[in-house]
Amino acid sequence: MTRDQVQSVHDDIAYMKALAQEGRQAPLLGGSILIAAGLIFGLASIVAYGIDSGILALPPVAYAFLWGGAGLIFAVVLMLQIRRTGGRPGAQSVANRAAGAGWMGVGLAIFVMALGMSVVSWKTGSEVAFMLFPSLIFALYGSGWAVSAAMSDQKWQWKLAIACWIAAPLIAFLTGSPLMWLGYAAGLFLFALLPGVLLVRQEPSEVI
Structure with missing residues (x-):
């Protein structure tokens, strides 16, 4: 290769490296989606606690309308x-x-998982499958934060991923208690709503 060709290859590599670095430094978008998820499903969880604890005198079928409505919104x-x-x-x-x-x-994955659990609940006549839902949600959220952390190089997101994975088995200890829904709501606020607010605040008026 001639000297000019070697220089051209070096220039191309430098250009591609600059593009990759620019992509990693671009602020993450989508924080508003996390805010919506944390707020909508967090509030729905608090309502579910009210139903499960007897504070709200509603029949069990209210759960279907509650979660179906939250999902639609x-x-x-x-x-x-x-x-x-x-x-x-x-x-x-x-x-x-x-x-x-x-x-x-x-x-x-959450949507398909909910469908699968609905089928299991219908076939067995038991709601036991849905008791796993909060644990599985936090496990999946941990995976989402892990991917985001790896691609954005924002180390605080690794802490969120680890916290989600720790919360997944811990909330299982509340299974069968109305407090499970309050724990689930707290997790949604901590792992979706608040980080979403932080991401939105990091978005400048002009992004790369």
Whole structure:
């Protein structure tokens, strides 16, 4: 190779490295989606605690309307937020695309998992399967934060991932108690709502 060709290869490598570094430094978008998830399902969990503890005199069928309604509201908010953030500068950076794919996988896994648990509950006539739901949610949230942390190089997100994984088995100790729903609500506020607020605050008016 000639000297000019070698220099051209070096320039290309430097350019690709700069693009990769730029993608990692682009602020993460989608914090508003986490805020919505934490707020909507966190409040639904508090209502579920009211039903389970007898504070709210509602029949068991109210759970279906509660979680179905929460899911529908979140689905609408999710579509609006995806449309809003999809065209923003920085949305196509490597970090945002990878983190978005990771969280999309988490969301789809939760949806499919809920369908599977519904089938198990219907076939067995028992609601035991749904008692695993909070633990599995926190385990999946930990995976989402791990992907986001790895791609964004924001180390505080690793702490969230580890905290989610620790919370997953711990909340299982509250199984069978109305307090499980309060623990679930607290986890949603800590692992979705508050980090979402932090991510939104980190978004500058102009992003890469």
